[in-house]
Amino acid sequence: MEQVSESRSFGGRLTVHRHRSGKTNCEMTFAVYLPPAAKKGPVPCLWFLSGLTCTHENAMTKAGAQAHAARHGLALVFPDTSPRGEGVANDEAYDLGQGAGFYLDASEAPWSQHFAMASYLTDELADVLTGNFPIDSARMGVTGHSMGGHGALVLAMKNPDLFRSLSAFAPIAHPTKSDWGRKQFAAYLGTDESAWAAHDATLLLRERGWARDVLIDQGLNDEFLDLLRPDAFAAALVETRTAHVFRAQEGYDHSYNFIASFMEDHVRWHADRL
Numbered sequence: 001m002e003q004v005s006e007s008r009s010f011g012g013r014l015t016v017h018r019h020r021s022g023k024t025n026c027e028m029t030f031a032v033y034l035p036p037a038a039k040k041g042p043v044p045c046l047w048f049l050s051g052l053t054c055t056h057e058n059a060m061t062k063a064g065a066q067a068h069a070a071r072h073g074l075a076l077v078f079p080d081t082s083p084r085g086e087g088v089a090n091d092e093a094y095d096l097g098q099g100a101g102f103y104l105d106a107s108e109a110p111w112s113q114h115f116a117m118a119s120y121l122t123d124e125l126a127d128v129l130t131g132n133f134p135i136d137s138a139r140m141g142v143t144g145h146s147m148g149g150h151g152a153l154v155l156a157m158k159n160p161d162l163f164r165s166l167s168a169f170a171p172i173a174h175p176t177k178s179d180w181g182r183k184q185f186a187a188y189l190g191t192d193e194s195a196w197a198a199h200d201a202t203l204l205l206r207e208r209g210w211a212r213d214v215l216i217d218q219g220l221n222d223e224f225l226d227l228l229r230p231d232a233f234a235a236a237l238v239e240t241r242t243a244h245v246f247r248a249q250e251g252y253d254h255s256y257n258f259i260a261s262f263m264e265d266h267v268r269w270h271a272d273r274l
């Protein structure tokens, strides 16, 4: 693993790393923030999964999580949103291909050669983190924004032993009924829609459930509300009697200004549970 950069931040360390992934068959980049408490021993860790068009860098520079993580003694990890590189399949549209991995393992060509973000994160990056950083493997939580909120909800429900706390910012919550989902699932998973349900947070909650609680923030002035379908996920939370805090935030849009405004609450949510 190669260290690309290192910066001091709120008394801790923000580093960027590149490594060869056996799951995505290419070089992957991620960032890690270690709080001052990590100097004394392993700390819990919050993963932040970013949205469409993002790299590891967007949340690292715009979400404002490091100050809160330093205070709560929480490490942060910012993975990339897809495999990347010249030999990696791509599309001209911003919402398919590089920067739009949708946190799943593609089964269809040409995507299946590299697009394996679900197993990259849960089977490979999780081990890279605990093997190379003072991070406690038994105390990890996950959050994310938009496509990354979809990733957080789906990956936590499928891996409750890995991710022990859960929240999301404006997640793509019902992708099988949205143009942020149907197009990508058809490309990555094929046109047989029966394979899609396992990647839809609303359907997965009804099918598999989430035994802990979940925090969701959603801006009411979000320009993508029709694509996100928070209404469907909120209904499923009530139907399945899942413990939750669902906050509809008046006036907030889909941007990192929204995320940064509520990041402190999300970091505290995870710190209290880890």
Ligand SMILES: N[C@@H](CCC(=O)N[C@@H](CSC=O)C(=O)NCC(=O)O)C(=O)O
Pocket (backbone or CB within 6 Å): 050, 051, 052, 053, 054, 058, 062, 094, 145, 146, 147, 148, 254, 255, 256
């Ligand atoms: N039309 C925009 C869409 C891209 C966009 O808004 N991306 C969001 C995530 S949307 C859901 O996953 C984002 O986080 N952008 C990066 C940022 O730093 O704000 C476009 O063409 O870019």
